[in-house]
Amino acid sequence: MLNVEDFRKLQGEVTEWRRYLHQNPELDYRVHNTARFVTEKLASFGINHIETGIAETGIVALIQGEGGDGPTIGLRADMDALPIVEASNKPWSSKMPGKMHACGHDGHTAMLLGAAKYLATTRNFKGTVALIFQPAEEGALGGLRMVQEGIMDRFSVSQVFGMHNEPGIEVGEFAICDGPILAALDEFDLVVKGKGGHAAAPHETIDPVVIAAQVIVGLQTLVSRSTDPLEALVLSVTMLKGAEAFNIIPDQVEIAGTVRTLVPSLRDFAERQILACAQGIARGYGADVELRYRRHDPVTFNHTAETNLAIKAAGSLVGTGSVNDRVKPQMGSEDFAYMLEARPGAFIFLGNGATASLHNPAYDFNDEALPYGIGYWVHLVESVLAP
């Protein structure tokens, strides 16, 4: 069985790719240079089935094994950066002002390229590997668009796998869990509509500020009093806007916030109960409310069989003692969730060591993690598609 030393041979070259991508970050669907870089590398490995321009700048490339017929499995990496001014002080810091690979997608792209090079050379598997490079993971639904543009059917993908680096987990370790691993992400705008007037004559108004204050407190009881304590629900009110002056009672107050859940049915519950709670309070004072509730990423839900395949692949690389197979789910979200809605699969965390946290200006992907990520992809392919 291959161990991590076999993949360290690729580390120097893949580190160069990773640092090139880090210096040249691009946002959302506008990852044109990154996509060109990926396409050129794939072609240089002798991969001849490469489709570009999916979801604008996404790429799917196919590698056929030499072990005969078999299914197609999808391996996914994300390519986009964030609108952050970099403060890592690394020699390979971003050359693009205000843009930065602060989530390690440079590392994810480089690792999938490293695995592609290895797999295209050895082809020690049956069936087909579909390499999925997606744009716009950071809030712009690139994963959803790739699914909507039919990649799963078009390339006959039967299972799909994703990986994300995780600061705070040691390099050389992996973490995963069966079922929900990341939360669904929703946001809401709530307008409390009263009747404005002079701050010195509140009796002639219906003061939406006082009502909004009660609504905000009321919303907190949805979590503490109306949700099963064993089911995670986060409801955070994060924005509040009333009048612009100290002596005006406004006509309305705008409240906005976010809801994170690990159970899909809790999204319906949250939408329904936010309205019912806010409406009940507001109407008691002669005011009313208007709710706009928007659903973004669904729950990233790991399927049992594929989770076990992922645990086995990581375990065969680093030893079972270095794979936490019951990591606590996180309340962040990930648009790989849409791919897991389309096909069974699993999403795993790769240790990034003691680096700054994701989306922090001081963050940098840890190049020591590269051989582990490459090795995971190769072990996964060679075990799931064993001839």
Ligand code: NI
């Ligand atoms: Ni990310």
